[in-house]
Amino acid sequence: MSDDKMPEATGPLSISIPEPPTRPGDAPDFSYIEVPKAGAVDCPPVDTKPEDMRDLAYSIVRVLSRKGEAVGPWAEFLGDDLNDESLLRGLKDMMKTRVFDARMLTAQRQGKTSFYTQCLGEEAIATGFQRMMRKGDMNFPTYRQQGLLIADGCSMFDMICQIYSNEKDNLDGHQLPCLYSFKDHGFFSISGNLGTQFVQAVGWAMGSAISGDDKISAAWIGDGSTAETDFHSGMLFASVYQPPVVLNIVNNQWAISSFNGLAGGRNAPFAARAHGYGFPSLRVDGNDYLAVLAASKWATERARRNLGPTLIEWVTYRVAAHSTSDDPSAYRPKEESDAWPLGDPLERLKLHLIKKGAWSEERHTQAMAEIESEVIAVQKEAEKYGTLNRGKGPDPEKMFEGVYKEMPDHLVRQRLEFEA
Amino acid sequence: MSDDKMPEATGPLSISIPEPPTRPGDAPDFSYIEVPKAGAVDCPPVDTKPEDMRDLAYSIVRVLSRKGEAVGPWAEFLGDDLNDESLLRGLKDMMKTRVFDARMLTAQRQGKTSFYTQCLGEEAIATGFQRMMRKGDMNFPTYRQQGLLIADGCSMFDMICQIYSNEKDNLDGHQLPCLYSFKDHGFFSISGNLGTQFVQAVGWAMGSAISGDDKISAAWIGDGSTAETDFHSGMLFASVYQPPVVLNIVNNQWAISSFNGLAGGRNAPFAARAHGYGFPSLRVDGNDYLAVLAASKWATERARRNLGPTLIEWVTYRVAAHSTSDDPSAYRPKEESDAWPLGDPLERLKLHLIKKGAWSEERHTQAMAEIESEVIAVQKEAEKYGTLNRGKGPDPEKMFEGVYKEMPDHLVRQRLEFEA
Amino acid sequence: MARMTMIEAIRDAMDVKMGMDEDVVVFGEDVGYFGGVFRCTQGLQEKYGRHRCFDAPINESAIVGAGIGMATYGKRPCIEIQFADYVLPAYDQIVSEAARIRHRSNGQFTAPIVIRMPTGGGIFGGQTHSQSPEAIFTHVSGLKTLIPSNPYDAKGMLIAAIEDDDPVIFLEPKRLYNGPFDGHHENAVTSWAKHEKGEVPEGHYTVPIGKANVVETGMDVTILAYGTMVYVAQAAARENNIDAEIIDLRSLLPLDLDTIVNSVQKTGRCVVLHEATLTSGFGAELTALVQQHCFKHLEAPVLRVAGWDTPYPHAQEWHYFPGPKRVGKALKRVVEAQ
Amino acid sequence: MARMTMIEAIRDAMDVKMGMDEDVVVFGEDVGYFGGVFRCTQGLQEKYGRHRCFDAPINESAIVGAGIGMATYGKRPCIEIQFADYVLPAYDQIVSEAARIRHRSNGQFTAPIVIRMPTGGGIFGGQTHSQSPEAIFTHVSGLKTLIPSNPYDAKGMLIAAIEDDDPVIFLEPKRLYNGPFDGHHENAVTSWAKHEKGEVPEGHYTVPIGKANVVETGMDVTILAYGTMVYVAQAAARENNIDAEIIDLRSLLPLDLDTIVNSVQKTGRCVVLHEATLTSGFGAELTALVQQHCFKHLEAPVLRVAGWDTPYPHAQEWHYFPGPKRVGKALKRVVEAQ
């Protein structure tokens, strides 16, 4: 206002540049995460008003205790879904996902593909969530939700052929490895651009609801990618139109080299973002398969009952490198993943099942061996049709297909020129 | 997951399309706004942790009581700033703004300009806020913050010449009327694109803080425009880098024909958006000049003391049409503005000053007459230099200036062609 | 047949399609209760209900992004962006998503979405209500870009666009909404009621995508134009007594190259017009194609007349607009070149 | 003089400017502690502190928007966008804001900001790590668009860009980061250590904006190229024994029209190359200018060789890339045309 007497200026200002608590060489430090006891968080009815359950964004829904017991109201909420058969299936889904990842990582190292993204340590989230989706529902995943496909029984052969860009690649070589598209498995074509699909998932759910259909959708985004503008777009349209969508944030603490404080995640939990838009959110132990099932059930039930959107922040840790192009030892302590307070999702479910008498170390070892042979066999089969740069690969001319439904003249001319 | 037994589908879904409570022909209904008593809301210390003051987003900071008294902790916080001289200046700033608007509206009707945007009913916000800004600080305003200029003593002659795009237009005709740029008054060049400047304000504050300067900035956005992606961008960068910026949302209930429910504003107060980003926010009676002063002081003090960003939701009502291109009677009850529960900012301050014995109806009438003559005189002076399409206007060739610092060859050639 | 303005024709196209196909949904800023700031959607919400025609938050990127989602579900969103100047926040969703989804999913998912927007200057809208962004769309494989110049085409092309299975950018020259405009802003505008192209058939018909319209046949020079510039071309040719063949491209991508090449091979001369800034405008592509396909026939270089490479100024609007005078000069130069 | 890769040269440019001018700040995704996914900013945070070189949230629009704000305050932000494919969310901030602020504020506010980004294909990056978006920037008045082809130019041009008072788009052909690349992907790549343009002076120097570089003089045909395509042009000319004059444009906007016109007037023939999709690519503008300014001298139509009008495919990368074979064919056609 230029009335120089009024507000007083102060000393020199500065900005704050968020830094993770530790860097390579330091001892890992997860003291910033407050981990409540399993069973400690309430399970409100699915039609609870958002303003009456804000506290859920500031704690963590956990079901499996340290001892491997399923405890508390979220276990109760699961009810019949907690049967052994179902949990054993979950365990195997996670095992298969992990084995698949390991094989594909090696395949990339062997030059069979250009790129791969593991989900090591995060297997429970996608495999658990998918159990609550129905045929015809649609996920809008990122490159780290292969668990959705595995849990839905997608053919690993098809997945590997896509990764290899070989002649059986269902995408004819158009797309980067891991950026799958499997419509029949309710798995939307993954974009290489972060965030864009968050609002598309909301739009898809709007489409379903406008049509009076009963299909729901799920959006997926990483902690780092919540920074993208499409995150706000998705939250906003979910708030305004209240479509049947579950909005999933996989908070695995890291983007590439940047930690989630650079997405604002250390000033408030990501789950709290929903409060500004007036819809419910959950913050959930993403390494607890039972908590994943319970929260997924809660949120999908809200969607199916037309109660509107739910935001879920899945708290987990990216044990793997960001991708095969990344080496995390350059920016975080090597031992960080061992110090991660929420443990390993696979080990935790295994412990639970063993405690319950539904599983044993022996059966586990045997199942592991079976899964490994299965994946190896499928991989071999896929390699008959080539790998990247080996074998005939997708027909080169296929690159001209699918730009439009019908090829316009200028592309026809270009294809002719290409053939010449 | 395609295990068809598991989650149960429910009946047909639908989306919700937000509608304002009333439309033309209906009786206005503002029952959705809970108005607390003046003085009812706490005034926390400016270094309060964001998590300890979330309740402020869900109430409304008010200082002036119905009877025109300044009450409660926010009045106390104002302290010395509450002196009569200062408040009389505020009253006159608002009066001038209103008179200026009325004259320019008429001028547009007379074809002297192509476009005008009033701020009728919202005068307290910009005129009050600017009192807490210092020389060198920077506002990133929208087209409805002319009050910032008036309160800063910007020449109305310059403002009118810009509105008229005449030969004295400081922008040489480049820009739409009302999209001012007055760097000397800490008033950033207004964009015609909504929202874009919200994050720029944050960047400007970052620039100041990185330089160790003591300058702060203020971002401005309308309720409707909080929907834009740049809103999230600004909030996020404010959260991450904690620069000295005040983020202002002017919630005047309406965008053009769409009400603030279409920006998510009926599911949660806009002020609550800050909670997801972990910084403090205030929700303030924007028609209460004293509340405006107090909240502006609180937030700018936080910025100056390097305590980081503050979000302020100013609750007000757009009494005027959206712009001279708009006729609100097509989409809202004509009587809505009379029913607005927070009254008229000018009348409320006037009542307070009269109550205090610092003002009277007579002095008010006289001051009004003086201001009107002043504005009319300035307007006449400006019209000597032409109005839109009358007089010689800005030099046509000036359109080639300022595209780049130095005109590149291709533009030189185009200018030559133009002259030919 | 009814006489319609371009606004009415556009509205009628949506009305016809909404009546025929319940997957067609219309949304955008202010398009619901209010019927759009240019009134293109007036009455549609009342007729088809709030689920078929509704207001959207002011977030162009989300409008397009949600529209893409709906389209991949199976709807046919016909979206309004309030001014073409405001489509830029949605550019990523349009280019990286709408235009790519069919190819990257190898046909599993498609985004049949129409993005309508008023384009061009001439209403004293200043730099943010006047721009013509066609060239940033014609560079994008997977998109179609259309721009009608009259009510008849507007209705037929919009119906074709909504029926098209690929994403379509539909540019509406706002200066033509109420009548053909020849660039002489000092004159009163004739209304569509007095123009034969204001005759618009009732019900369903389409104007096929990818077909240009030869508006005037002539021997001296071919003028390639679209939108408002079609009328400026006519005025300039008439006023300079030039026997021009004027082609209204209508569809920029896909482009009717045959019609263009046939004409230039006949006339041997060509002038290209648009309102967008010159450099890297769509006129560059047209010029490149013409010189390539008609090289032996060209008797003069192809000239472009376009907006200057500056923002669209408010006060100097009519100095910026490539009106009949500038176009006439270029025509003379090209026709007189030896 | 030191031998540097293009990455080192780019880093050195920032280092030199950060050392000279404390208003220069560098930020972007992963550029701080880690030094960028291509390591272009490695060591800068350590050397200049976390306030001068820092990580940004994954929000390209905000990165540019905040950068604009800083620039209007008085800083000189040099921003990295991780891949050119990811600049699209920032397109509105770049076009509607950075490019317009000087004009709309009549010089009161300016946005001297450099937006660096790796561009082009050749690393099996698929459609979202390979695109070349230059044409969507060259259409925008108020922007400058540069693209170096070697370490020497990269450093000198980046220093010039940071010193420039207008916003600059700085495209870095990622396939050239570690060595010149002629399009023969089956061959091993030579490193910059073996190339004369890998010699980079220490300290401050600039390569002026707006000046092209005649890489090879020749009489048969002029090749207009930039970035990676400069080496493809050389390979194609060599392999087909064509005496080509090869112009490395370096600065697309402003463009060194004189150098282009002089050359084509001499050779009478012209081929234009780029990796971006053909239609409405920057090659269209070049072609339009050449035919306009060299009409009488042209003995054959200007031909363009460019990326196909499809997304950049992953598996068919080398079928998409306009390599020496395709360029050679076009050269022969143009040279042999009567």
Ligand SMILES: Cc1ncc(C[n+]2csc(CCOP(=O)(O)OP(=O)(O)O)c2C)c(N)n1
């Ligand atoms: C628009 C855009 N910007 C940047 C990138 C580059 N990028 C790919 S993955 C990644 C990190 C994402 O982190 P997060 O969202 O946390 O997901 P996570 O990898 O941890 O699952 C970045 C920056 C991109 N793909 N798209």
Ligand SMILES: Cc1ncc(C[n+]2csc(CCOP(=O)(O)OP(=O)(O)O)c2C)c(N)n1
């Ligand atoms: C990017 C963009 N989209 C749309 C518009 C058109 N438009 C101008 S003002 C306005 C309404 C803004 O409402 P609000 O933000 O509430 O501000 P208010 O006018 O109430 O002060 C709209 C939609 C625009 N100028 N820019």
Ligand SMILES: [Mg+2]
């Ligand atoms: Mg992450």
Ligand SMILES: [Mg+2]
């Ligand atoms: Mg408003």
